[in-house]
Amino acid sequence: MSERLVGILLSSFTKILIPGIKVTIPLTILSFAVSLVLGLILALVQVMRIRVLKEIAFIYIWIFRGTPLIVQLFIIFFGLPGLGIMIDAFPAAVLAFGLNLAAYNAEVFRSAIEAIPAGQTEAAYMVGLNYPQTLFHIVLPQAFKIAFPSLFNNLISLLKDTSLASSITVVELFTSAQQIAARTYEPFALYCEAALIYLVFSTLLTWLQGYLESKLVWRSHDNTNVTAKGRKKPMVGI
């Protein structure tokens, strides 16, 4: 490896990493927050079978899962100004990623909610809980635990997909790498460097997932660590 290349890689490292930390990560977190809230709402109106809203949710998921993310990004950033709606690049990216992932998370939430046996809902009704109480006290805590690994999977996908924001002028991790690659004519080295930083971020997320899952399992545990059958305690509620 030439001395020049080493110099480029070293000097570019912080120039790629800092936009990664300052832009890619906030973009990921904000978009994910939007997708969680909206995804849960979309799932709930479906399982609660609320008229009209249920159909709207279905159409929403159909459209956002059925069209490419980059096209949605372009419609929001380049298309909406044509209708008089101007959105800055960063919020436009948050909106596009959030709206898109909401469709996927809605399906994760819906299937997790439907995985909770109906018998528990019946039991809840019989002890005097109404539907919202049953949902929030019994069904959703268990559904959230089932949904957790899939949601995290989507979060890691999102982290990498935020690189698409480079195409609507957001200066994030990948944009910075592109700019330096164009200036230095070392695309292979620079894009590998960018890839490495994404890999580090997603590895950290994977560790976080493992940690949170172990918290989810043990959190409400009391003094005892052994089951009636002498096994180690299996998964419990949150």
Add this chain to the structure above:
Amino acid sequence: MLTVRNLNKSFGETKVLQGIDLQVNKGEVVAVIGPSGSGKTTMLRCVSFLEKADEGTLDFVCDEGGADEKTETYDLHRASAHEIRQLRSHMGFVFQSFNLFRNKTALGNVTEGLTVGHRMDKALARKKAEECLARVGLSERADYYPDELSGGQQQRVAIARALALEPDIILLDEPTSALDPELTGEVLDTVLKLAKEGTTMLVVTHEMGFAREAADRIIFMEGGSVVEEGTPAQIFDSPKEERTREFLSGMIRP
């Protein structure tokens, strides 16, 4: 306490219940027996509105013999959500598959209905739940989650959960059918103990020995109708109907 009149229910083309009439008096244990598919479980689910009947009425005496005694009549097909809630607050239900809340401890399963459903004070609910767990012999398992309990223990927690609301009647839907044979005993003993304490119960069961011992009255159902009813001695020792005899000879082996 509870009088069902002309209960009818179909699933599509199949008539599951055909004009069931049934009565349970205060302090009485009534066991419903019959072959699979005779509509026993559906009958129980219609009475508790877990299933919507096509036709039928239910007279229910709340707090019978007490200061607030009051008879309500419910249309089993058309009752409002409010009426259903009101009836259920006087009724406990024990499911074949326990249906414990898996995100709650044994104690949490019992307090949930008290604190969330009926807005009881938390400390009071806890005390009440501990009493109920003691009645089913599970005080030491209060902090265990359903996954950490045996099937028999889970069903006893479910019984404690039903008891906690001080219902006028408890409906039990084949409470031991999902259990391994060696675990049925502890659940049946628990139910038997409640019977001796004077708890009004309507039990669907396949345990003939238990039905004979615990029940004041036996109802034999087949094909969605009540074929015969009487005391355990009448039904088991000298059944009047041929179909009852056939069923029992298949169930009880000498």
